[in-house]
Amino acid sequence: MSSTTRRSRRRLAAALALVLGTASLLVSSPRQSAQAAPAPPGQALAQWIDRDTVVWKGAEHSAAQLEFGAQGDRIRLTPGSLSPSERAAYPHLTGYPAFTVDPRDRHLAGTALRGKLLAVQRAGDGRRTTTGVQMPGVLDDLYGRRAQQAVLGPVFRHGRPTLSVWAPTARTVALELDGRTVPMRRDDRSGVWRVQGQRDWAGKPYRYLVTVFAPTVGKTVTNKVTDPYSTALTADSARSLVTDLDDPRLAPDGWSRPAKPAAVPLRRARIQELQIRDFSAEDRTSRHPGQYLAFTDRRSDGMRHLRSLARSGTSYVHLLPAFDFATAPERRADQARPGCDLASYAPDSDRQQDCVTKTAGRDAYNWGYDPLHYTVPEGSYASDPGGTARTVEFRRMVQGLNSAGLRTVMDVVYNHTAASGQDSRSVLDRIVPGYYQRLLDDGGVATSTCCSGTAPEHTMMGKLVVDSVVTWAREYKVDGFRFDLMGHHPKANILAVRKALDALTPQKDGVDGKKIVLYGEGWNFGEAANDARFVQATQRNMAGTGIATFNDRARDAVRGGGPFDADPRIQGFASGLYSDPNSAPGNGTPAEQRARLLHYQDLLKVGLTGNLADYTFTDTTGHRVKGSQVDYNGAPAGYAAAPGDALAYADAHDNETLYDALAYKLPPHTGPADRARMQVLALATAALSQGPALSQAGSDLLRSKSLDRNSFDSGDWFNALHWNCADGNGFGRGLPPAADNKDKWPYARPLLADPALRPGCATIRGASAAYRDLLRIHATEPAFGLSTTARVQSALSFPLSGKNETPGVLTMRLGNLVVVLNATPDRQHQTVRALTGERYALHPVQAHGADRTTATASYAPGSGTFTVPGRTVAVFRRGQ
Structure with a gap:
C-alpha cells in the first residue's frame, strides 16, 4: 500500500453509531426491570478491558451491570476510574466513563464471556439502556498469559497429531474429520481446546465445529471453520489438512542442506519486488507459467534475467503475497479467462479493460492482499492445489531463487483479513468473535486498512503474527519479511517478531534468524494514527530498530507530486520539472517550479543519506539544516537514526509504474531514448543511496501496465512481465480499468495512441544494462554501505x-x-x-x-x- 490507503476493495458497511439515553441507578432485579429494545447486532459501546474494569462510551457514571445467561445472571458494576496502567494500555478510552467489577462477581467472568453479554443501565423512568460488550481486553487478562505459551494447530509427536485451537468464548468445540465429529477438551486456564489423534489422521482433511455466540448476528451459532494455524489445505481452502511440515516426503532434494547466497545486511540490500504470476504468466520459455515452479525453470527468459540482476548486485527477490488468499479460484478449471481477442483492439481502446473486468472476480489473478490462512502457501500457484504440492513447490521456488543468487522476502499482510463476522471467508472471527479484529468504539470493525482490520495489540493476534513469521522462516527458509501497513501494528509486536527470529539458529532450526531482514510500510493513518491506541510501528517510531520503513519522501521528489494527484502530469526531479516543463497548469509558474524543484533536491539529498534525521548539510536556501528539519508535507523529511532504517524506492506495485508515471509527466514530445534515460536516472536515486533500496520487477526493462495505477485485479493482460523485448514493455495494451483510472483516461488516451511511447528492443535493453551498471557500482564500492550516521556525515x-x-x-x-x-x-x-x-x-x-x-x-x-x-x-x- 502507498502512504494513503489505496486498494479498491469491498468495504464493510459502517457500524451503527446509536448512543442511547443516559441512565440512573438500577434498583430492581433484571427480571423485573422494564423491557428495552435490544442493542443492534454488533453494536458494543462497552469495553471490558480487564477482569476489574469496564469502560462504557455514553453511559452515566452511575451503577450498571453486565447481564448474561438465560436466567438473566449479572455482574454488578460500580462507578470507578482507570488506573495509570489502564490509561497507558487504552489511551483512546481515557475520556469515557469507567466502571469497576464488584469483587463478589469476578468469579463469574469466565462463564459470562461464553454467551450473549450486555451492559445495562436503567433510567429513572424505568427504561433500560443496553449495549453489547467488547471483550478482547478481559480475554487477554484471563487467558492471555497461558494461551500465549500454547502450541496451536497440528503438532506431531511420535507420529501422532494433536490439534489445538484457542476458542475461550466457545460453548463447545469439536473436530470434524473422516465424516465424524470428535469432541475436543477445553483447558480452562488458557481457553485452548485440544484433541489427540491417531497416526492415520495424517493427511486427512478437517474442520473445527465451534459453537459460540456471534455478536454480528445476535445469536449462538455453530461455525464449521478451518484452522487459523493450518499447515496445509485442500483446494480453495475448504478444509485444513493434518500435516506435519517436517515430514521428509515434503522436503525437496537438498532441502536439509540449503545452498543460499551469502546474507546481505539490510543496509546494503538491493531488492526486486515481484508478483509470482506476473513473473511467468506470459513467458513462453517457462514450463510452469504462473506457478511456483517457474522459478525452477533455469533456462526461461525470466530466470535468466533474475540471474543477470543477481550477478549485478540484486540480493533479494520480494514476493508479493504468497500465503493463502481469498480471491483467486485455485483449480485451473475454475479460473475464468477473458473471452475477447485483446490483442486486436487499438492501444487506446476501452475494450480491453471492459473485457478483463468482466472476469476479474473469477480469474486466476489477484495481488493477494486479502489473507485467508496466513501460514499456508497460496494454492493457485501450485500444480495441484488440493494437497501438499503447494508446500513442496513453494520450497522448490525458494531453492530456485537461491540457486540464481537471490534470497527470498515474503510480503506479509497481518493487518487485516479478507472478511470478518459470519462471512464464509472469515476464519478468525468465526472462532473467537470480536477478538482478532480491531473494533471501533461502537463495536464496528475498523476498515481503514481497506478491509476488516486485525488487532495485533491483542495477545493472541500478536502471537499469531509471531508464530506465522517464525514458521515461514523455519519451515520454508524465507530470508526476509515485508509488512504490509506495518504502522497498524504495535511497535512491540514487530519487535517481538524480530526477537523470535533472532532466536533461530542453524543448529536448532536450520536457519540463522539474525540474518533475516525486516521492513514494512510505516504509514501513519486510520484509527491507530498518532499512537492513539499504542506505540505504532511507523517511520518515526521504528528508527533505530534495524527494521526499515519505506521512504515516500524521496519517491515523491523524484517522480513529482503525489500518488493520488487529480492531474497525473505534476512533475518532479526526474520528470522534467522546470528544466523540461510540460503544459500542466498544476506545475505552476517557472519561478514556482524552480523553487519546488530545489526543495525536491533537498528531499533527495536526505534520501541519499539513508533519510537520516541528524545528517547536517546546507540546503538550497543556504541554511545549515538537519534532515529532520527539511519539510515533507508538514512532517520531517529525515526520520532515520541509521542507514537501514529507511528503504528507498522510485516505484513499487502500488500506483503507476515508473515508466507510466514518466509517460504522464514528461513532455509528450520526449522520445523513447530520453524517457529511458530519465527512467535510469530515477532508479539511480534509490540504487545509489545509503540503506536498502527496492525496485519493481521490470522497471529496468521500462515496464508498463498501460497506465494502470491500481492493477491488483487487472489480470495478466495489464500485469504480466515481458522478458522478451520483442513483446514490448506492456505500454499500449488499452485504457486501464475504469474503476481506478477513468478520471485519468483523458490524459491516458493520447499517450497510449502515440507509437513513439512504445520503446523498441534497443531502448529496453540499453536501459536495463545501464541500471545493472549502477547495481555493479553499488555492489563493489564499500562507501555505499556506511553503517552509522557519523560515518555518513564524515x-x-x-x-x-x-x-x-x-x-x-x-x-x-x-x-x-x-x-x-x-x-x-x-x-x-x-x-x-x-x-x-x-x-x-x-x-x-x-x-x-x-x-x-x-x-x-x-x-x-x-x-x-x-x-x-x-x-x-x-x-x-x-x-x-
Whole structure:
C-alpha cells in the first residue's frame, strides 16, 4: 500500500453509531426491570478491558451491570476510574466513563464471556439502556498469559497429531474429520481446546465445529471453520489438512542442506519486488507459467534475467503475497479467462479493460492482499492445489531463487483479513468473535486498512503474527519479511517478531534468524494514527530498530507530486520539472517550479543519506539544516537514526509504474531514448543511496501496465512481465480499468495512441544494462554501505548545495566517489573547486559499460569540473 490507503476493495458497511439515553441507578432485579429494545447486532459501546474494569462510551457514571445467561445472571458494576496502567494500555478510552467489577462477581467472568453479554443501565423512568460488550481486553487478562505459551494447530509427536485451537468464548468445540465429529477438551486456564489423534489422521482433511455466540448476528451459532494455524489445505481452502511440515516426503532434494547466497545486511540490500504470476504468466520459455515452479525453470527468459540482476548486485527477490488468499479460484478449471481477442483492439481502446473486468472476480489473478490462512502457501500457484504440492513447490521456488543468487522476502499482510463476522471467508472471527479484529468504539470493525482490520495489540493476534513469521522462516527458509501497513501494528509486536527470529539458529532450526531482514510500510493513518491506541510501528517510531520503513519522501521528489494527484502530469526531479516543463497548469509558474524543484533536491539529498534525521548539510536556501528539519508535507523529511532504517524506492506495485508515471509527466514530445534515460536516472536515486533500496520487477526493462495505477485485479493482460523485448514493455495494451483510472483516461488516451511511447528492443535493453551498471557500482564500492550516521556525515557531502545550486542537478561526494545526477536535457558542468587538481575519472563500470552517452562524461582536474550529458547519472572515482 502507498502512504494513503489505496486498494479498491469491498468495504464493510459502517457500524451503527446509536448512543442511547443516559441512565440512573438500577434498583430492581433484571427480571423485573422494564423491557428495552435490544442493542443492534454488533453494536458494543462497552469495553471490558480487564477482569476489574469496564469502560462504557455514553453511559452515566452511575451503577450498571453486565447481564448474561438465560436466567438473566449479572455482574454488578460500580462507578470507578482507570488506573495509570489502564490509561497507558487504552489511551483512546481515557475520556469515557469507567466502571469497576464488584469483587463478589469476578468469579463469574469466565462463564459470562461464553454467551450473549450486555451492559445495562436503567433510567429513572424505568427504561433500560443496553449495549453489547467488547471483550478482547478481559480475554487477554484471563487467558492471555497461558494461551500465549500454547502450541496451536497440528503438532506431531511420535507420529501422532494433536490439534489445538484457542476458542475461550466457545460453548463447545469439536473436530470434524473422516465424516465424524470428535469432541475436543477445553483447558480452562488458557481457553485452548485440544484433541489427540491417531497416526492415520495424517493427511486427512478437517474442520473445527465451534459453537459460540456471534455478536454480528445476535445469536449462538455453530461455525464449521478451518484452522487459523493450518499447515496445509485442500483446494480453495475448504478444509485444513493434518500435516506435519517436517515430514521428509515434503522436503525437496537438498532441502536439509540449503545452498543460499551469502546474507546481505539490510543496509546494503538491493531488492526486486515481484508478483509470482506476473513473473511467468506470459513467458513462453517457462514450463510452469504462473506457478511456483517457474522459478525452477533455469533456462526461461525470466530466470535468466533474475540471474543477470543477481550477478549485478540484486540480493533479494520480494514476493508479493504468497500465503493463502481469498480471491483467486485455485483449480485451473475454475479460473475464468477473458473471452475477447485483446490483442486486436487499438492501444487506446476501452475494450480491453471492459473485457478483463468482466472476469476479474473469477480469474486466476489477484495481488493477494486479502489473507485467508496466513501460514499456508497460496494454492493457485501450485500444480495441484488440493494437497501438499503447494508446500513442496513453494520450497522448490525458494531453492530456485537461491540457486540464481537471490534470497527470498515474503510480503506479509497481518493487518487485516479478507472478511470478518459470519462471512464464509472469515476464519478468525468465526472462532473467537470480536477478538482478532480491531473494533471501533461502537463495536464496528475498523476498515481503514481497506478491509476488516486485525488487532495485533491483542495477545493472541500478536502471537499469531509471531508464530506465522517464525514458521515461514523455519519451515520454508524465507530470508526476509515485508509488512504490509506495518504502522497498524504495535511497535512491540514487530519487535517481538524480530526477537523470535533472532532466536533461530542453524543448529536448532536450520536457519540463522539474525540474518533475516525486516521492513514494512510505516504509514501513519486510520484509527491507530498518532499512537492513539499504542506505540505504532511507523517511520518515526521504528528508527533505530534495524527494521526499515519505506521512504515516500524521496519517491515523491523524484517522480513529482503525489500518488493520488487529480492531474497525473505534476512533475518532479526526474520528470522534467522546470528544466523540461510540460503544459500542466498544476506545475505552476517557472519561478514556482524552480523553487519546488530545489526543495525536491533537498528531499533527495536526505534520501541519499539513508533519510537520516541528524545528517547536517546546507540546503538550497543556504541554511545549515538537519534532515529532520527539511519539510515533507508538514512532517520531517529525515526520520532515520541509521542507514537501514529507511528503504528507498522510485516505484513499487502500488500506483503507476515508473515508466507510466514518466509517460504522464514528461513532455509528450520526449522520445523513447530520453524517457529511458530519465527512467535510469530515477532508479539511480534509490540504487545509489545509503540503506536498502527496492525496485519493481521490470522497471529496468521500462515496464508498463498501460497506465494502470491500481492493477491488483487487472489480470495478466495489464500485469504480466515481458522478458522478451520483442513483446514490448506492456505500454499500449488499452485504457486501464475504469474503476481506478477513468478520471485519468483523458490524459491516458493520447499517450497510449502515440507509437513513439512504445520503446523498441534497443531502448529496453540499453536501459536495463545501464541500471545493472549502477547495481555493479553499488555492489563493489564499500562507501555505499556506511553503517552509522557519523560515518555518513564524515564521508558523504553535497559540495554544490546552496543558493547557487543548479536546478535539476545533484552532485554528491561520497568517499573517493563523486556522483552527478543530471536530470536536465542539457549537458551540465559542475565545478567543485575543493577537488581542483584531484585525479578523478568516470567509474570503469560506466566507462566500459553499456551506455555510450554516459561514457562521454568527463572530469577536468585543472578546474575540478565534472561534465555530464543531459538526463544522465555519472559516477566518478578518484585515483585512476
